[in-house]
Amino acid sequence: MAEFILMKGNEAIAISAIRNGCDGYFGYPITPQSEVMETLMVERPWETTGMVVLQAESETSSINMLYGGASCGKKVLTSSSSPGLSLMCEGLSYLAGAELPCVVVNVVRGGPGLGTIQPGQGDYFQACKGGGHGDYKMVVLAPNSAQEMYDFVDLGFDLAFKYLTPVMILADGVVGQMMEKVELRPVKPRWSDEEIKKNFKWATTGKTPDREQNVLTSLALDAAVHERLNHKLQSKYKQMETEDVRFESYMCEDADHIIVAYGCMARICENTVELARNEGIKLGLLRPITLYPFPTIEIQRMVPQLKSIMSVELSAGQMVEDVRLAVNGKIPVNFFGRLGGIVPSPHEVYEAFKKEINK
Amino acid sequence: MELKDIIKPENKVYSKSPVLTNKVMHYCPGCSHGTVHKLIAEVIEEMGIQEKTIGISPVGCSVFAYNYIDIDWQQAAHGRAPALATATKRLCPDKYVFTYQGDGDLASIGTAEIIHACNRGENIVVIFINNAIYGMTGGQMAPTTLMGMKTSTSPYGRTEELHGKPLKITELIAQLEGTCYVTRQSVQSAAASRKTKRAIRKAFENSALNKGTSFVEVVSACNSGWKLTPVKSNEWMVENMFPSYPIGDLKDR
Amino acid sequence: MALRGAIVVDTEKCKGCSVCLVNCPTNTIALAKEVNSKGYNYAYMAFPENCTGCTNCATVCPDTCITVYRVKV
Incomplete structure (x- = not known):
């Protein structure tokens, strides 16, 4: 229970x-x-x-x-x-x-x-x-x-x-x-x-005679070694992008337009989607759960069915840049945001959305 | 008696501690860092705590301390070693945890970290190398640089108007309730080095007794930074550093 | 009873800083005229008969390149 x-x-x-x-x-x-x-x-x-x-x-x-x-x-x-x-x-x-x-x-x-x-x-x-x-x-x-x-x-x-x-x-x-x-x-x-010693051979658990010393550092003065370290990091980020992108779609299947929003703004924009649906506008919501790695591929998959995308944020427009990179100029990418700690209502977002698509 | 009769394994009275690696140190000839590294390694060997000791290296010349003392190490951002040591000791209370920090690292950029770690009485050892200069970056003024002393950022000598007076951080540390042992030592002679080794040993023993923070300053020479020969810089240190940074225990309880 | 000593210097590790020389109470050590592969004039026992194996030189050596031997004679 x-x-x-x-x-x-x-x-x-x-x-x-x-x-x-x-x-x-x-x-x-x-x-x-x-x-x-x-x-x-x-x-x-x-x-x-x-x-x-x-x-x-x-x-x-x-x-x-x-x-x-x-x-x-x-x-x-x-x-x-x-x-x-x-x-x-x-x-x-x-x-x-x-x-x-x-x-x-x-x-x-x-x-x-x-x-x-x-x-x-x-x-x-x-x-x-x-x-x-x-x-x-x-x-x-x-x-x-x-x-x-x-x-x-x-x-x-x-x-x-x-x-x-x-x-x-x-x-x-x-x-x-x-x-x-x-x-x-x-x-x-x-x-x-014991579990830590067994599972994390790299950890500073105390140097025992059966292994080399463990040194946790980010320093590598040798250029070739340092480039290798950076390549290793980049390959991890590539792996994240293929294995650990998380997002949630709400009424996106038949959508002509979607809002991309995360955190509290995604909660608010769910209601915006309903306001639009009540008026017969096919609006959906894509909520990135991982902001990095960003759901770029999912946005690219949806682009052919969409007329526009709007990023809604409590900022002057930051995530919208990743949305634009994903869309790559194929459809209009709009933005709506409030600043200073003001959280917009679903209606306010809906009005901003309608203003953009009716331009 | 021939030399070959003396140089026999059974007659050996001093050799490199196995806790020191075989790497040639990157330090300049005569640098005090090497001597202090050796003393720490010898204490770790004699106490039999190689498997239980975690070192935290700073930013500065001794960033590479991990190349020379054969234990597990964490390499900290500039000044932050006491924060790493705090978490390491609290999460692994059976370990001996020490930071190894220079004067720029400990007494300038890391003042908040060292003061609060010492004030909380973290059961760690702090080895503080005070050579009154930034060695690694090429001889700039440090918080402990003496009045009138010329460095690359005090080319006409340190003045009170421009730079303020030297920071006597060890005196300040001794005032903190959390410290149990605060001492100032040096390594220019065999006698001084032996005393420093005893101080380091006592500091490590304290940390097992949960008495609080033990703080060992080693007044050191940076002959490259001071632009003197190794021997001359040791003499200069005794003559000029010791009056400002007198050798001895500041606190032992 | 007298003490006789000897030192062995790891000449490749020695940087010729001379700190051992000035700490030797019996003036046993000097710097060699020859240099090692790094170009340092390394320390050596110039007057081996003086050495008592007191370990002062090894104790102050920043590069830990001195091993000390001692016998009672």
């Missing part, structure tokens, strides 16, 4: 981490995601599963604590919001370069700068196009419910260890703060030291 609990998206991250064998959480308070660490501190998982929870002195430290924990083959998690993620970009680049797994949650608020504590989706570029320095990507999961906040912690760790890469859960203030029914999945225990 499944167990359901009413909780905030942010609380779901915390509860899921404890129940999915997470070894350590390291974070720094920032609105609108402080409930993640607050929930963990109330739950005291160090007394039950042995999970470590630590309030770091900064986001810079949090992400580097993840580097230390991930190096030991542990499942480590941090969460923050936009300005905090900017501080973490250095660490993310090092984690990607050293091929270390971890899960990073960004409950996005409006930017740039200190911006606003209201929801936003303006960190798409930072999440999907690298953010830190160098040629790296990370898997970016975009939940649109408290349930997905819960589920993507586990999925995030699976993907992080599959590819040995940081994985980002790119949420937004709405998904983090709203309360919903969440089904608690079966508990997964933390990995034992």
Whole structure:
């Protein structure tokens, strides 16, 4: 019998981490995601599963604590919001370069700068196009419910260890703060030291006489060696693009037009689709669940049946660039977005959509 | 007595620790880093903790420390080693975890990380190499550069108006409740090196006793950065560095 | 009872920094006129009869290229 609990998206991250064998959480308070660490501190998982929870002195430290924990083959998690993620970009680049797994949650608020504590989706570029320095990507999961906040912690760790890469859960203030029914999945225990030693031969578990030393570094001063490292990273990203693209289609089968939206905007745009359908307009919704790897091939598959695509975002237009790259000029790609933390209603999106297709 | 009668395995009284790799160090001739690496390796060997020790290397000349001490290593971003060590020790409490950091790494870009790790009393060892200069990037001014000292970014000598005074980070660290052992040592002579080795050993022993953070500063010479011969730079260090950075224990509890 | 010592220098690893020389209490060590493959004048026992095997040179050697032997005579 499944167990359901009413909780905030942010609380779901915390509860899921404890129940999915997470070894350590390291974070720094920032609105609108402080409930993640607050929930963990109330739950005291160090007394039950042995999970470590630590309030770091900064986001810079949090992400580097993840580097230390991930190096030991542990499942480590941090969460923050936009300005905090900017501080973490250095660490993310090092984690990607050293091929270390971890899960990073960004409950996005409006930017740039200190911006606003209201929801936003303006960190798409930072999440999907690298953010830190160098040629790296990370898997970016975009939940649109408290349930997905819960589920993507586990999925995030699976993907992080599959590819040995940081994985980002790119949420937004709405998904983090709203309360919903969440089904608690079966508990997964933390990995034992023996399991870690057996499964992660690369980890700094202590050099034993039967193996060479393990060194987790992103440094390679030899140009040829460094190019090989980069090619290895790129081949992982290619593999992600073939094996781990996730998306959800809503009323797309017969659609003449589709909206592409993720996170809370996808929830809102489902209602926009219904408004259009009630007026006889065949509108569908494509919701990317992985923002990287992006559902480029699915969009390309749909293009021949479509008259237009509209990207709807809480930004000035970021994901729309990936939609345009997928469409490659074959049909009109429109954009509608609100900024400053303003979340548009289904009607507002519908009016914007009609204005574009009637141009 | 012939040499061949002396040079026999049974007469060997000093040789390279097996915890040191056979790689030739990339450090300049006479660099203190090599001596400190050796002392750490000898402590790890003598305590029998090679399988339980995790090193965290910094950014700077000693970024490659992992090439020379044969243990598992994590290589940190500039200044962040104490954050890596914090998580490693908390997630693997049976391990001996140490950071190895220079003055730019620890006392400039990484001040937040070192202060908070020490203040929390993480059960780690910090080895702090203070040679008053940025070696790897070619001899720029460090937070610990002495007043009047010429570097590539203080070409007319460090002045208070332009750069402020040297940061006595170790004195600051000693004030923190989380540290149990804070000491300043050096390696220019055999006697000094032996004392430094004892300090490093004590620091590692402390971390097993969960007493808090042990912090070992080694006042060091950077002859390339200082533009002196190795022997002259050791003399210059004793004459000029020691008055500002006096040798001895700052805290031991 | 006197102590007799000897050192063996890994001449390829030695960088000729001279820190061992100045730390030798018996003036046993000098730099060779010859150089190793890196071009360094390496350390050697110039006056082997002086060596007591005190290990000072090896203790301060940054490149750990000195092995020390000692006998009681």
